[in-house]
Amino acid sequence: MWLGVVPYISSAQTDTIKPGEELQFSEKLLVSAKGTFTLGFFSLESGSYLGIWFTIDAQKEKVWVANRDKPISGTDANLTLHADGKLMIMHSGGDPIVLNSNQAARNSTATLLDSGNFVLEEFNSDRSVKEKLWESFDNPTDTLLPGMKLGINLKTGQNWSLASWINEQVPAPGTFTLEWNGTQLVMKRRGGTYWSSGTLKNRSFEFIPWLSFDTCNNIYSFNSVANENEIYFSYKVPDGVVSEWALNSRGGLSDTNRPLFVTDDVCDGFEEYPGCAVQNPPTCRTRKDGFMKQSVHISESPSSIKEDSSLGPSDCQAICWNNCSCTACNTIYTNGTGCRFWSTKFTQAYAGDANREALYVLSSSRVTGNSWWIWVIIAGVVLVVLLLMGFLYYLRRKSKGERKMEEAMLHELATSNSFSDSKDVDHAGKRAHYLKLFSFDSIVAASNNFSSENKLGEGGFGPVYKGKLPEGQEIAVKRLSRGSGQGLVEFKNEIRLIARLQHMNLVRLLGCCSKGEEKMLIYEFMPNKSLDFFLFDPARRKILDWKRHHNIIEGIAQGLLYLHKYSRLRIIHRDLKASNILLDHDLNPKISDFGMARTFGRNASEANTNRIVGTYGYMPPEYAMEGIFSVKSDVYSFGVLLLEIVSGRKNKSFYHNDGALTINLAGYAWELWKEGTSLQLVDPMLEDFHSSTQMLRCIHIALLCVQESAADRPTMSTVISMLTNETVPLPNPNLPAFSIHHTVLELDSHKRGPESCSGSVNISEMEVIHSHYLEGMGWTTPYVGIKQMIKALCYVIRKEEYSRQTTEVESRDNV
Missing domain, CATH: 2.90.10 (Agglutinin, subunit A)
Structure with a gap:
């Protein structure tokens, strides 16, 4: 071990170690010239190490470790560049750790570059670089x-x-x-x-x-x-x-x-x-098998042990998975290495129990309780069977078979393999494809009995509450209101679909709760509420600068692309709007509310439905009037939402333009685009000369998305390409759907015969009956041109007919 005396690096920040200098363990750090990277010592449970991390990273996640397989003990260590050119970690626990064993030269220095590369270079007498001797990028x-x-x-x-x-x-x-x-x-x-x-x-x-x-x-x-x-x-x-x-x-x-x-x-x-x-996989494993971390009673020693400290939890689970006799595993040492395996059944352990330990247990190896629980389970099963038989008899007598069948389906869904008991789930999220079936009592406790202080808002589904689980995780609870237009169909639909989706721009469903008439969905908590909370409030809107606006736009587009193209199921959301875009702690967008979503055949281009759901004003014409939906339906909704984000105005706002009448935001944007004055649409709070080109491009893309013909609208992959690559040319948009832009025209019902739609209702009658539907779409006057008026009235008549025929029609206001 070399024991020569060397000077410390000077107190001024530096990126270089020169011959004879040393970097102390806890006092000094190397920082690259522009401050991008930092090199220094750090400690973990397994020992101490020399590493590199991003200077701005508060967590100091290491991008490189010099002595990853040679930890040192304690903090009595330093990094030294010896006079002979050897770069070494000196420590009191053993021989020096030489980083550049066969690549040393006397006239050399070690420098941390802004690329994150730590390089050792030999210099000529004129201080020009002679040779690169060693670099961390090679290791x-x-x-x-x-x-x-x-x-x-x-x-x-x-x-x-x-x-x-x-x-x-x-x-x-x-x-x-x-x-x-x-x-x-x-x-x-x-x-x-x-x-x-x-x-x-x-x-x-x-x-x-x-x-x-x-x-x-x-x-x-x-x-x-x-x-x-x-x-x-x-x-x-x-x-x-x-x-x-x-x-x-x-x-x-x-x-x-x-x-x-x-x-x-x-x-x-x-x-x-x-x-x-x-x-x-071995034939003894099935699709139902998986590892869950559970607290169990340990009554026997492990059936086998592997003391290899190079094995981690992932290795232990892989070995156990391939051994048909293995039922559980865990690591040996406190630093999470080595493996222990069991081949016995276990009983559930609780806080304070003796011989209690957390193991990774295969789900096929059921954890059981004490023997008296067997009788409780048997009695419970018998009771459930008797109650079910009586319940079925009651259903037949009351002729409510269809409604109760939905509840039976919900029970089947809730007890399927997509769910696990909430107390048996590893809350670190390592088995994210499992959902938790929460007990009603646990949700009552988490939400403080659904107190008004915990209420976050109210939507078409019902009220939403903030909650906190015993382990500290914050959650959002959507509680199905008994008077809600949504029912069991949407409740189950959201569970079935979102449980299979994993993307950073989709809200994560943690599980659900069902007890009698109570139906609840449990989500990850979004501290910044929804996009409309910021977008349509003059004070809060100031928080979102244009960079954040654009990040939100791209995030929503990425989420839709995943749903349309890359998820396991091809999904059409059908209710994309500002209140269904939630914002996390960093204001990143997450698409939520999949109650109206539909799966779609991979080879199908469109589908038809008699059940029109969603929010008026965001529906494309082919869906609102004919029930035809496709991925282009979501593209239309995205276009409307994009205009709202850029302008800070709601789609149903009413606009005049030089004596002409436009009934919604898309029509107003179209008029401005034709006149070359689209920047007038931009929210004044977003004035940024350097971003005006990007703003204009977003408006142009939005107009392409809200074109009347679905065939003319781009796909989401094309939208993202246009958003992220300014070299991609943009075609000229056609007239937006539902955008009436004619001069105001008075209709005299005494001078004109009534125009009819479906031969049953005339214009004068429909003006009164359906004015509230027009207003919901952003239309505030019936005098808007004959052809367009007839088209609009046909649309609302269709909506009225569906309302009479079925109770499942949804028309929900923004939250």
Whole structure:
């Protein structure tokens, strides 16, 4: 061990270590020239390490660790550049850890660059760089930064690949690696292929298609190189953009504040996901099997133990999964490594019980209670059967078979494998595809008995309350009102659909609660309420600058694209509006309220329904008048919403323009666009000369989305391309739907014969009967031109007829 005396680095902030200087453990840090990255020591349960992180990152997530597999004890350590050019971690617990073993030179310095690369360079006598001796980019850990390489140096044999941490407290190489095979990214699990990205083509990968629609204007620039010297993949982003592709201990791959490339555990068990390698699970496992963390009584020793400290929780679960006798597993050591396995059944343990421990238990290995519970269960089953028989008899007598059948279906849904008991679920979200069936009492307690202080608002579904679960998680509770227009159909529909959706721009459903007439949906809590809370309030609107406006627009578009194209089920939302866009802590948008949504055939272009649902003013004409819906229905609603976001005005507002009459926002935007004065539509609070081009482009795109013909409207993938790439040309829009823009015309019913619609009601009668429907669409006068008036009245007559024929027609006001 080298024990020479060296000076400390000076107190002034620096990015360089010179020969003979040292970086102390707790006192000094290296900071890159522009302050982008910081290098220093840090401590975890497994030991102390030298690492690099983004300076602005409050969590200090490490992008590189120097001694990931050689932790040091305590804090008596420093980083030293020896006079002979060796870059070493000196510590009191053993020999120095040399970072550049065979690449040293006397006249050298080590510098932290703004790229995040820590480089050791040899200099000539005139201080020009002679040679790069060593760099951290040649020794990646679990994170790929812009400019880093994934691949292989064919001359030296140097392999550039990522390796996940074992767990959050152990940076040593773990279960997963990410490599480049010359054509695609390949994730391996302990050497075996786990997932692949598909071929890189047109700035995107086959199985990560949304990379080409990134929310930061297609920020990625990919580079694939294959020659006689090296084969590698790298990427770049514009200056000032923070980006880091991180591989986590559960096989997840993501970039900072952007949609996930690969979700955790995505290829485990029987999951089917684009890019996953074919799994061959043992015949003893079924689709119902999965691991849940449960508190159980430990009465026997583990059936087997693996003391290998390189194994993490993911490894333990994989080994248990492939062993038919295994029922549960856990780690051995306090730092979350090593594996223990059990092959016995367990009983549920509670707080204060002896021999209590939390294990990862296979769901097929049911946790049981004491023997007396068996009789309670048997008695309960018998009682339920008797009550059910009496209930069925009552249904037949009362002729309410249809309504009660819906409740039976709800019971079937609630007890299906999409749900698990709330107290048996790992609230860390590691099994996100499971929903929780909450007890009514737990929701009453969480919401303080649905107190007025906890009430967040009121919607067509009913009131919404804030709640807090015992473990501290905040939730939002949508309580179905008995007088609500929505019923069990929407309640079940939302559960069935949103349970299968995972996207950063969709609200996450945690579970539901059903007890008698009480029906509730439990969501993640959104602290900033909904978009309309900000958009249509002059004071709160100031919080949203144009950058945030544009981020919200792109986020909504990304969510719709996922629903239309990339979700497991192709889904049409059918009720997209400002009150159904929730905002999280960082004002990122999340689409909510899937009660009206419909699944759609992959090969179908449109469908027809006699049940018109949604919010008038956001419905396209082919749906409102003929019941025809498709992905273009959501595109129309998005266009209306986009105009509201840009203007800060509601669609049903009333506008005059040079003596002409326009009855809604789209019509007003159309008139301004024709006159070349579209900037008059923009909310005055958003005045930003540098963003005017982007604002005009958004208005233009909105007008393309609200065209009367569905065939003329773009798809959401085209919309995102137009939003994020200003080089994409925009076609001229056609006349928007429902936009009447004629000069005001007085109709004299004494001089004109009544125009009729369906031969049963004339104009004068319909003006009175349906004026409130017109107003709901933003139309405030009946004198708007004969052809358009007849068309509008046909529409409201259709709506009135559906109201008489069925109680399921929905017309809900904004929250």
